[in-house]
Amino acid sequence: MEQQTAYSLKQSIIFSHKFAQLSKALWKSVEKDWQTWIKPFNLNINEHHILWITYHLDGASISDIAKFGVMHVSTAFNFSKKLEERGLLTFSKREHDKRNTYVDLTEQGRELFLETLEAYKPSTYSVYGGALPIKDLYGKFPEFSELLSIVRHVYGPDFIDMFETALTRLEDGFIEEDGKLKAVDSETKSTV
Template sequence: MDPREKTRRLHVLLNLIRGLYKAIDNDWRKAAGELGLTPCQQHLLWILHFRNGSTLTELSEIGSWHVSTVMSMVDRMEKNGLVIKKVDDQDARIKRIFITEKGEQLQKQTLNGEKHFRLMTLLEQMDEKDIENGTKILYSLVKQLLGPNFIDFVDSTAKEIMNKKYD
């Protein structure tokens, strides 16, 4: 491939992906903000909803955060009564994070924020085959960049949603 074409392709992809991310992030901020949360806190509640009792390391891997970020986020959320830390029964060096009843109630309320996500409205207007093809590309890229554990989390929790296990 011509070096200019490689540069052009990278330029286009990086800017389009960044633009899409910024639009989604802005929508997510509005939805989370209505509940007094940040998007990261809302995301952490969802992760714990599906993987309650995760370690700080597991949360950092699923959430794509640095462990120190997870530690400070968990500390703030614990002060607000949304999560609790418990020492692992098998290994006292490990702390497990659990969602509280208050956190679970707030997580359920986040479903009402779907109206903020303009992406959902746009996807509903698109051809299903185009969405399927685009999703396959995203899966492939994310699997290569973040690894199979991340994809396993996405797939298993998506199945839980379809099986109504998340209620």
């Protein structure tokens, strides 16, 4: 039996168009700022995103990278291969899972990823700057609850769980020191 739609076609088109336009505008800004941020490290966005995911998952399958990086499996594999050629990742199979290919950061890859975080400058991010008036007005940044709900329904709870895990690892695994983000080692973590 066909389910009745609760909204009109016109409302659907208006919502979809509004979402598409706003998403595209935000992505254009985010993409430009992200590329500028990582350019000194000779990385592109896909490569940096793979390093980011691999760091936060403490190793990841190519499938996980594709899923959480919102990229095709071949894109995840090909860019991971380039990172391996640069000595930033290693490929392996897991004893418990011979079907999937996994990647892990090398020490050089971990160091490079952490260097990119240290080099981040909030003042160069347009979207961040655009959110500052909201923070000034309400005392906090937007929390995106509606957007998270939409993404959860589109990509599933695993996607949001990984996203929240990455945010928690950022919150718990780094400190600000001299205006830079620094990874907290296990010894520092117990004293912070």
